[in-house]
Amino acid sequence: MTVYLNGQFLPKQEARISPDDRAFLFADGAYEVVRAYRGHLFRAKEHWDRFDYSLKALRIPPPASADFSAIASELLKRNTLADAEATVYLQVSRGAAPRKHAFPADMTPTVYAFAAPFTNPVEKWASGVKVITLPDQRWARCDIKSVSLLPNVLANQQAQEAGAHEAVLVRDGYAMEGSLSNFAAVLDGVVHTAPRTNYILPGISRLVALGLCSALGIPVKEFPVAEADLKCATEAMLFGTTNEVMPVVQINDRKLGDGQPGPLTRKLQQAFRNYVEECQRRG
């Protein structure tokens, strides 16, 4: 496997990162995951804009010479994934310095990236998935795509152990988003999803899905569903780079409707797939 580290493409086993790197010591960094559909980087500009936003928020200078699209495409090529389904992971940490909470002004960021093959979750897309609700134990800057993901990791692990696909995180009584996806529920025929605030990651897939809702005339309310009202949801779904539009058919012990993906979810899911294929065709 060929990875990218600080300006070089090299075999993964030769990649060396300092134990003083602040990503290792403090989870002091940001990341992006981009879906590559047969070499086409999906919504790359939005991903790089969000990367920029995260780095600025963390006061990490954006690495001057790193062209993320070029790095991603080269990684796909070098790993024979240019014509495959894949994801590209890119991370920028503040860099290496003797361990101290406050950071020196003149640090050189560490830039690391890799590409991996990806298998579309076609069975789950067809059947829908179960989610569980858990308390949102994250900080108040969930809008930053930081590598500091321990609450997300623990919530996702708990979901897996409960036989669920995702954990929906509840803050102050409201379902905000998943551990690695955005969440929406349909109440009275309206798609409800948490608004873009510091309490959710502004997902690129969420953005695409809401645009498709508008094009399809599906009403949307950007307001989170109270946990107590989830029992009234007729449909629910997750949005994310690896999920696209994932139907949710069970929340905790309660099946939604007849336990099958709902009609509105299906419509949106198909529209998302069509949009992906159109983007691929356009190149």
Ligand SMILES: Cc1ncc(COP(=O)(O)O)c(C=O)c1O
């Ligand atoms: C917490 C969280 N919310 C939402 C998302 C979905 O974002 P995107 O659609 O950009 O993948 C992610 C993706 O990793 C995430 O980690």
